Every structure is written in structure tokens, then in C-alpha cells.
Amino acid sequence: MKFSISRDALLRPLNLVAGVVERRQTLPILSNVLLVLDNGLLSLTGTDLEVELVGRVNLEAPGVGGEVTVPARKLVDICKSLPEGSSIEFTAEDSKVTVRSGRSRFTLSTLPAGDFPSVDESVGTHQLVVRQGELRRLVERTGFAMAQQDVRYYLNGMLLELKDGRLRVVATDGHRLAMCTLASVVEGVEDTQVILPRKGVLELARLLLDEDEQITVVLGTNHLQATTAEFKFTSKLVDGKFPDYERVLPRSPDKIVTGSRLELRQAFTRTAILSNEKYRGVRLKLASDVMEIVANNPEQEQAEEQVPVNYQGDGVEIGFNVSYLLDVLGVLSGENVKFSLSDANSSALLEESEDGDSLYVVMPMRL
Numbered sequence: 048m049k050f051s052i053s054r055d056a057l058l059r060p061l062n063l064v065a066g067v068v069e070r071r072q073t074l075p076i077l078s079n080v081l082l083v084l085d086n087g088l089l090s091l092t093g094t095d096l097e098v099e100l101v102g103r104v105n106l107e108a109p110g111v112g113g114e115v116t117v118p119a120r121k122l123v124d125i126c127k128s129l130p131e132g133s134s135i136e137f138t139a140e141d142s143k144v145t146v147r148s149g150r151s152r153f154t155l156s157t158l159p160a161g162d163f164p165s166v167d168e169s170v171g172t173h174q175l176v177v178r179q180g181e182l183r184r185l186v187e188r189t190g191f192a193m194a195q196q197d198v199r200y201y202l203n204g205m206l207l208e209l210k211d212g213r214l215r216v217v218a219t220d221g222h223r224l225a226m227c228t229l230a231s232v233v234e235g236v237e238d239t240q241v242i243l244p245r246k247g248v249l250e251l252a253r254l255l256l257d258e259d260e261q262i263t264v265v266l267g268t269n270h271l272q273a274t275t276a277e278f279k280f281t282s283k284l285v286d287g288k289f290p291d292y293e294r295v296l297p298r299s300p301d302k303i304v305t306g307s308r309l310e311l312r313q314a315f316t317r318t319a320i321l322s323n324e325k326y327r328g329v330r331l332k333l334a335s336d337v338m339e340i341v342a343n344n345p346e347q348e349q350a351e352e353q354v355p356v357n358y359q360g361d362g363v364e365i366g367f368n369v370s371y372l373l374d375v376l377g378v379l380s381g382e383n384v385k386f387s388l389s390d391a392n393s394s395a396l397l398e399e400s401e402d403g404d405s406l407y408v409v410m411p412m413r414l
Contacts, residue, residue, distance in 0.1 A: 048113025048139035050084055050106055052397070054148070057135060058126050060102025060277065064305055065119040067100045069251055074164075079116035081163045082137075086112070086394040092163070098247050099166040100278040101255075115139045115162035122146075125153050156287035166281045171265030171272065173347075175233045179275070185216040186248060188227040188405050193245055193373045194220035203288030204244040207266070209236060217292045223371045224295050224408040225378075241266050241290055248284030254278055283362060297396045297407055302363060304333060305400045306356035308384040311338075312376040314352040319369045320343040321350035328414045329369040333388075334362045357395040365391045366414035375407045 064080055074093075074185040081092040087109035091102045129135065130147050136147040139157065146153040186205070195203035197220065206217040214232040218225050243251070243321045251273060255262070265272040273280045318329050322342040332339040336359070365388065376384060376399050383400040397407040 048082075048084055048110055048115055049137065050089065050105055051108060051134055051136045052104065054129050054133045054135055055131065056104055056125055058123075060091050060104055061123055061126060063253060063278070064091045064100050064102045064251060065123045067093040067095060067098050068119040069095045070120070073350040076116060077165070077215060078118040078119060078157045078161050079158055079163070081114065081116045081160055082121065083114040083160070084110055084112045092165075093345070094164060094166060096164060097244065097283050098250050099281040100146050100250065102392050103277055103279075110409050114137060115144060116142050116158045116160055116163050117155050121155060123272070130371065138157070144192065145398075146274070155194075166270065166283065168281060168390065169210070169269045171269040172272075173233075173236050173239050173266040173286065174263065175209070175214065175236070176260070176261050176263050177214070177229065178230060179197040179255040179260050179262050181229055182262060182264070183252060183255035183258075185214070185227045185229060186252045186255070187215050188250065188378050190248055191224035191250065192218040192220060192223050192384055192407075195245070197221070201242055201285055201289055201401070203246045204242045204285045206240060206242055206292070207264070207271070209233065210238045212236070217289070217328045218297070219290070220408050222368070223374075224292060225375070225405070226292065226407070227405045229404070234382065239266060239363040240289060241271060242285035242287060243271055244284060244285050247271065247346065251280055251282070255279055257282025258324075261408045295394070296406070297387060297394050299391060300396060302358070302360050302388040304338065304339065304356050304358045304386040305383050307385075308376055308379060308382060310354050311356075311384060313371065314340055314354045315373050315376065318350040319373065322369055323349045326412070327368045327370045328366050328412045329372075330364060330366050330414050332362070333358055333360075338370045364392060365408055366412040367395070368412055371409045375409065379405065379407075 058080050083090045085126045087106045090103045135224045138145045208215045216227050263274045296335050318340045323344045329342045338354045338356045342350045381399040385398050385400040388398040394408050394410050
């Protein structure tokens with residue numbers, strides 16, 4: 048196997064593929080990246096047995112075909128350390144790979160390409176084509192609400208639901224829920240639900256760089272596959288049942304508050320400074336056209352903010368984890384935000400006051 052490639056053409060796919068590779072591996076070959084050269088097309092593959100990513104680069108000169116696995120991190124570090132615009136020459140012989148560039152020469156050990164595992168691919172049952180920017184928006188607007196290392200393993204990921212031709216993405220950790228919907232994506236496809244694990248969500252989000260380029264997503268029974276001209280991403284799915292998220296949405300809340308998203312976000316950020324570091328609780332006191340935000344901590348310190356809002360109704364006092372509110376205000380866009388409440392013990396519904404595609408539910412705290 049022998050080929051030449053520019054450093055910059057190699058570094059982008061190599062960086063993304065190496066991101067899938069776990070640093071601490073039980074199997075040595077999983078810390079390697081698989082290089083396959085066939086008819087002038089170089090494929091780079093990284094996997095951790097849950098997620099697999101294949102990057103492709105067309106070479107200017109065809110080179111000599113073959114396949115080999117090399118240590119992913121070392122190859123990335125070598126390429127990063129070489130000067131921009133330099134050319135790299137790869138030669139694989141006798142279980143060693145030589146990397147030459149200018150006056151630099153590196154020899155890396157290899158492992159047999161035949162031992163490299165591939166993620167089993169099942170036949171896809173549903174296929175849709177969306178713009179990368181649309182898919183990235185769905186992930187960015189909901190990903191923060193995924194659970195981390197929860198014993199309810201089905202919460203450590205994101206629900207993708209195809210229903211009535213629309214694609215909806217939902218994430219929850221049991222304390223808050225985020226939901227974003229992309230209307231009229233596919234037609235004539237049966238409804239389905241799959242759960243993409245947390246690592247799969249994070250790796251997929253890193254690939255969605257070209258706003259207007261199309262990406263093809265195939266959902267199977269055990270796997271999700273996303274393909275662009277440059278990459279093929281495969282992830283195992285979580286085998287479990289996602290909770291019925293529609294039951295969590297507050298039913299007919301009667302207290303509606305609208306206020307400036309920026310003003311509220313800044314006020315919450317300031318009061319959070321003196322909230323309890325562990326529980327992060329703040330108390331919201333609603334009166335006619337004003338929201339008072341109060342935070343206390345065990346050192347008997349207190350922060351108070353008053354924010355003008357649009358609210359007509361009875362006074363109500365309710366506690367929330369301020370981090371959850373800030374997460375939502377950080378991903379929403381638009382001038383104003385709308386809070387819908389019913390009482391001090393019920394969840395709040397947050398959304399953009401204009402016609403938005405996202406909904407957020409935050410459970411109250413007892414303070």
C-alpha cells in the first residue's frame with residue numbers, strides 16, 4: 048500500500064474518525080484507525096463497537112491499493128504537527144507504516160486489517176433525506192436534556208420519532224424535557240421510534256458541518272446510519288422503550304408569562320451566583336407584570352432580581368433549578384420567551400412566544 052496526500056485533505060476526516068476512537072480500550076485494535084485504498088478512494092474507519100465512522104477522500108494520484116490499521120491518536124498528532132500545505136507520503140510494508148513529509152519520517156506499528164471489527168449493519172426500514180443544518184438544529188435544541196449515566200439507560204440518549212410525516216426529537220433526564228419538531232420530512236412511511244445513544248448523538252452532531260448539504264438517514268431495528276458524500280456514520284440503537292413524553296406536557300396551564308429572553312437570561316445568570324451550589328434552586332415570584340427572582344445559599348447570602356414581564360393573573364411562587372432554565376434560554380432564539388404554568392407544584396412549559404418548533408418542560412423544585 049502506497050499513496051501521497053496533502054496534510055489538509057487528510058486531517059479533516061482523520062480528526063472526525065479519531066474522535067470516535069476511545070482512548071482506553073480493552074481491545075488494542077480499537078485504538079487504531081483502518082485505512083483502505085481502492086481505486087484512488089481512501090477510506091478511514093474508526094469504531095468503539097457502538098459507533099462507527101467512515102470518512103472518504105479522493106486522491107489526486109491513485110497510488111497502490113491495500114488496507115492497514117494504524118494507531119489513531121499518533122497519526123492525528125503527526126499530521127497536526129506537520130506544516131500546513133505539506134504533502135504526506137504513506138508506505139505500508141511488513142507490519143510497519145512509514146509516513147514521510149519533507150525531512151520528517153515516522154515509522155508506526157500496525158495491526159492486521161482483517162482483525163478490525165465492523166458494526167453489524169441491519170437492513171434499514173425507514174429512510175429520510177434532510178439538510179444537515181435542519182438535523183443539527185434538532186440535536187442542538189434538545190441534546191442538553193439527555194441524561195448522563197442514568198440507571199434508566201433509555202434516558203441516556205435521544206428519541207427520534209417519525210410520525211405523520213414529521214421528524215420529532217425528544218430528550219429528557221427525568222427533571223426536564225426538550226422537544227423539537229421538523230415538519231413534513233417524509234411521506235408514506237410508517238410511524239416509528241428509535242433511541243440514539245448519547246455518544247451517537249454527540250458524534251453525529253460533530254459531522255453536521257455543511258448547513259445546506261443533504262444527509263441521508265436510515266433507521267433500522269438495531270442501527271441508525273447517516274450518510275453524506277464524505278462520511279458514513281453508523282450507531283447502534285438503545286434497546287428500550289422511551290417514556291410517553293406527551294403525558295409530561297402540562298395540560299391547559301392557565302398562567303401565561305411572556306418576557307424578554309435576554310433580560311430573563313441575564314437575571315437568572317446573576318441570581319445563580321448566590322444559589323446553593325449543589326441544588327441550584329431559585330424562587331420565582333409572579334405578580335402583575337413583574338417577575339421577582341430570588342436565590343439563597345447556606346451562607347445566608349441572597350440575590351434578588353426584578354424583571355418586567357407580561358403577566359395578568361393571581362400571584363404565584365414556584366421554585367426551579369436555575370441551570371435548567373438557563374439551558375433552555377440558551378438554545379431558544381427570538382426576542383421573547385413564553386412561560387406557561389398552572390400552580391406551584393406543576394411543571395412549567397417554555398417556548399418561543401412566536402411560532403416556534405421547540406417545547407421545553409421543567410419540573411419545579413421544593414425550596
